[in-house]
Amino acid sequence: xxxVEQSPPDLILQEGANSTLRCNFSDSVNNLQWFHQNxxxxxINLFYIxxxxxxxxxxxxxxxxxxRYSLLYISSSQTTDSGVYFCAVATAGNNRKLIWxxxxxxxxxx
Amino acid sequence: NAGVTQTPKFQVLKTGQSxxxxxxQDMNHEYMSWYRQDPxxxxxxxxxxxxxxxxxxGEVPNxxxxxxxxxxxFPLRLLSAAPSQTSxxxxxxxxxxxxxxxxxxxxxxxxx
Numbered sequence: 001x002x003x004v005e006q007s008p009p010d011l012i013l014q015e016g017a018n019s020t021l022r023c024n025f026s027d028s029v030n031n032l033q034w035f036h037q038n039x040x041x042x043x044i045n046l047f048y049i050x051x052x053x054x055x056x057x058x059x060x061x062x063x064x065x066x067x068r069y070s071l072l073y074i075s076s077s078q079t080t081d082s083g084v085y086f087c088a089v090a091t092a093g094n095n096r097k098l099i100w101x102x103x104x105x106x107x108x109x110x
Numbered sequence: 111n112a113g114v115t116q117t118p119k120f121q122v123l124k125t126g127q128s129x130x131x132x133x134x135q136d137m138n139h140e141y142m143s144w145y146r147q148d149p150x151x152x153x154x155x156x157x158x159x160x161x162x163x164x165x166x167x168g169e170v171p172n173x174x175x176x177x178x179x180x181x182x183x184f185p186l187r188l189l190s191a192a193p194s195q196t197s198x199x200x201x202x203x204x205x206x207x208x209x210x211x212x213x214x215x216x217x218x219x220x221x222x
Contacts, residue, residue, distance in 0.1 A: 004152075033209060041216055043200060048209030086152055096141060096160065097168060100152030 002027040006087055006101035013077050013108050021072040021104045023087030031090035031098065032063055034072050038083040046072070046085075077108045112136055116201050116214035123191040123221045131186040131217050133201035139212075141204040142184040143168070144176065146197040147216075153200065159184055191221045 003026040013019055025032070034046040047054050047061040049070065054061050058077075063070040074081055084105050088098040117132045135142065143158035145168075155168030159178040173195060175187040184203075188195060201214040 031209075033211070035211075041198070043202075043211075043213040045209070045211045045213075088152070096143075096158060097155060098153075099169070100154070102150070102152050 002029070002089060002091055002099050004087060004089055004099055004101035006085075006104050008104060009102070010105045011107070013106065015077060015079060015108055015110050017077050017108075018073070018075045019077060019106070021074070021085050021087075021106075023070040023072070023089075023101055025068050025070075025087075025089045027068075027091055029065065029068075029089040030092045031095040032070055033088050033098065034061055034070070035086045035088065036081075036083055037086065037103070043086075074106075077106075079108045079110055082106055082108045114201055114203050114212050114214040116199075116217050118217060119215065120218050121220070123188070123219065125191060125193060125221060127191050128187070128189050129191065131188075131199055131201075131219075133184045133186065133214060134182050135184075135201075135203040135212070136182065137203060137205070137212065138181060139203035139205050140181070142178065143202050144174070144184070144186045145200045145202065146170065146195075147200060148197050156186065156199075188219075193221045195219065196221045 005024045032050045049063045051065045058075045060073045084103040086103045088100040114135045140161045144156040145153035157176040159165045199217045202211045
């Protein structure tokens with residue numbers, strides 16, 4: 001089945017710094033999403049981005065489907081950005097069966 | 111408040127016991143799904159449903175049953191709990207299954 005690799009596994013930032021999280025996947029996808037899990041365990045959908053670029057405030061994401069990767073950019077990080085960021089993908093064969101990466105654990109220090 | 115409601119939040123079971131994790135959504139979403147999350151891992155799909163009366167298996171369906179008799183409810187049944195089913199369980203819903211997932215707050219299950 002499709003493999004999803006996220007990097008880096010862990011990241012520590014000072015408040016105000018920028019960061020880039022990467023998601024590589026091993027097959028063509030037509031569903032790719034980024035999620036944030038906060039330190040209390042709540043999961044929030046950030047982006048649906050099987051291709052192209054989207055922005056939402058300080059967060060933006062770019063997926064280059066032909067090269068099988070996606071990037072999540074966090075600018076001017078805040079302590080509330082702490083948590084784990086997950087990338088999840090699905091193939092055209094069943095685009096509702098999301099396969100998740102192991103996540104990037106982000107800690108933003110004041 | 112609109113959203114996905116999971117109950118209970120915490121549960122301890124003995125090996126061999128059965129139980130049902132409840133999931134309800136009030137957003138009229140067609141798509142609902144159950145995931146489990148184990149330490150240091152991403153979520154793994156257990157079962158999902160694209161509408162009332164329709165369910166399908168995910169990555170790790172063994173030991174779990176589901177049914178979808180209404181649009182709102184999608185219960186997950188453990189027929190005979192095993193220690194390997196100790197995990198945090200999340201229910202999610204979406205209007206089309208492609209994006210805009212809304213997650214419940216999770217159920218932390220321990221099987222002893």
